[in-house]
Amino acid sequence: MELLLKLLSIWCLIGLTVSQDITYEEHIAQIQACPKECRCPTNFPRAVYCDNKNLKNIPKIPPYTWYLYLQSNMIEVLSADALQNATQLRWLNLNRNKITSEGVKEGVLSAMTHLVHLYMDDNLLSSVPSQLPASLEHLRLSRNRISKIPAGVFVGLDKLTLLDLQGNKLMDDAVTEVSLKGLNNLVQINLAKNQLSTMPLGLPPSTTQLFLDGNNIEKIPPGYFKGLPKVAFLRLNHNKLASSGVPKNVFNISSILDLQLSHNQLTDVPLIPSGLEHLHLDHNKIKTVSGSGVCPVSVEDLGDSLNESAPRLRYLRLDGNEIQPPIPRDVIMCFRLLRSIVI
Numbered sequence: 001m002e003l004l005l006k007l008l009s010i011w012c013l014i015g016l017t018v019s020q021d022i023t024y025e026e027h028i029a030q031i032q033a034c035p036k037e038c039r040c041p042t043n044f045p046r047a048v049y050c051d052n053k054n055l056k057n058i059p060k061i062p063p064y065t066w067y068l069y070l071q072s073n074m075i076e077v078l079s080a081d082a083l084q085n086a087t088q089l090r091w092l093n094l095n096r097n098k099i100t101s102e103g104v105k106e107g108v109l110s111a112m113t114h115l116v117h118l119y120m121d122d123n124l125l126s127s128v129p130s131q132l133p134a135s136l137e138h139l140r141l142s143r144n145r146i147s148k149i150p151a152g153v154f155v156g157l158d159k160l161t162l163l164d165l166q167g168n169k170l171m172d173d174a175v176t177e178v179s180l181k182g183l184n185n186l187v188q189i190n191l192a193k194n195q196l197s198t199m200p201l202g203l204p205p206s207t208t209q210l211f212l213d214g215n216n217i218e219k220i221p222p223g224y225f226k227g228l229p230k231v232a233f234l235r236l237n238h239n240k241l242a243s244s245g246v247p248k249n250v251f252n253i254s255s256i257l258d259l260q261l262s263h264n265q266l267t268d269v270p271l272i273p274s275g276l277e278h279l280h281l282d283h284n285k286i287k288t289v290s291g292s293g294v295c296p297v298s299v300e301d302l303g304d305s306l307n308e309s310a311p312r313l314r315y316l317r318l319d320g321n322e323i324q325p326p327i328p329r330d331v332i333m334c335f336r337l338l339r340s341i342v343i
Contacts, residue, residue: 022046026064035059051093058082071095071119077103080111091117095140099123109133120144121164128153128165136160142190143167149174154182161187166211170194177202191215192235199224209233213260219245225253237262237280246270252296262317269294272335274311282342283320291330311335317342 022030027045034040037059038050046066050059055073063085075097083089089112099120109115110131117138120129125144132139134156146168154160163186170191180202183189188209191200196215203210208230217239225231232255241264248271251259258278261270266284274296296311313335319342327341 033062061086067091096122138162140164149179166192175200213237235260243268278315282317286321295334
């Protein structure tokens with residue numbers, strides 16, 4: 001009976017290793033090399049959990065690790081010694097530590113040639129780390145002290161689609177075409193809660209999601225979005241935008257679906273593009289809204305039925321302004337797909 005149980009446990013272990021794309025020998029080596037400070041679950045052999053352990057140093061990581069969780073510790077230095085075996089890493093979580101830019105040692109990140117996700121939120125970085133691996137797809141660096149993006153730091157990162165830099169100390173001169181060079185396939189960039197006073201320059205044409213909430217932006221240059229033909233989600237909440245700084249047709253972009261301009265100083269509703277589906281204009285200084293002023297097409301041209309030229313707006317927030325209900329009839333006639341209006 002004892003022999004049968006042993007055979008059964010070995011069979012289960014082999015089954016798990018196959019499901020995790022790891023050989024039986026590698027699985028055994030991985031478990032044996034698991035640091036005493038960490039947890040290496042047998043049903044998830046590629047993962048090593050060292051989070052919330054009050055660690056000041058990174059323990060030596062087993063060689064077949066793909067997913068490494070080191071968040072919520074006291075780590076100050078990212079050294080090559082501790083990670084010399086972890087060349088197969090796909091996912092590295094270093095959130096909520098005390099890592100400084102000086103603490104990221106040369107070559108430690110570039111050696112991780114399979115790394116796809118790098119999370120370093122809530123640390124003490126003053127600059128975007130250099131020598132990032134070309135395999136990287138997601139880079140999260142929010143809530144650090146970053147004020148500098150070194151020139152060329154993103155060159156070669158053709159797979160990077162998400163860059164999160166919210167909650168740092170970036171000013172206008174740090175976000176330029178030179179500093180952002182190399183982000184050829186970027187989809188989402190988050191620059192919210194920095195110290196920008198102008199719209200950032202040099203964003204890649206591939207940008208689809210642009211988050212700029214909580215800055216000090218006062219105006220948008222005419223034609224700014226001509227260089228961003230794919231932008232679909234745009235957030236500019238909690239800035240200092242006045243209607244005088246927002247050209248009437250500046251948001252006339254065929255790709256845009258969601259536009260958020262809450263908590264600014266707008267007195268007029270900007271022209272709404274036909275394809276826009278969600279518009280947030282709450283908590284501004286808008287007093288009136290009329291169909292003739294905001295409708296992208298003539299109400300008369302729409303006729304009595306919906307057609308392809310009909311505006312697609314479905315959700316509209318106008319609360320926190322000086323508008324008195326009801327909403328004018330010509331606005332309703334223009335935006336016939338509206339399902340919700342908050343006023």
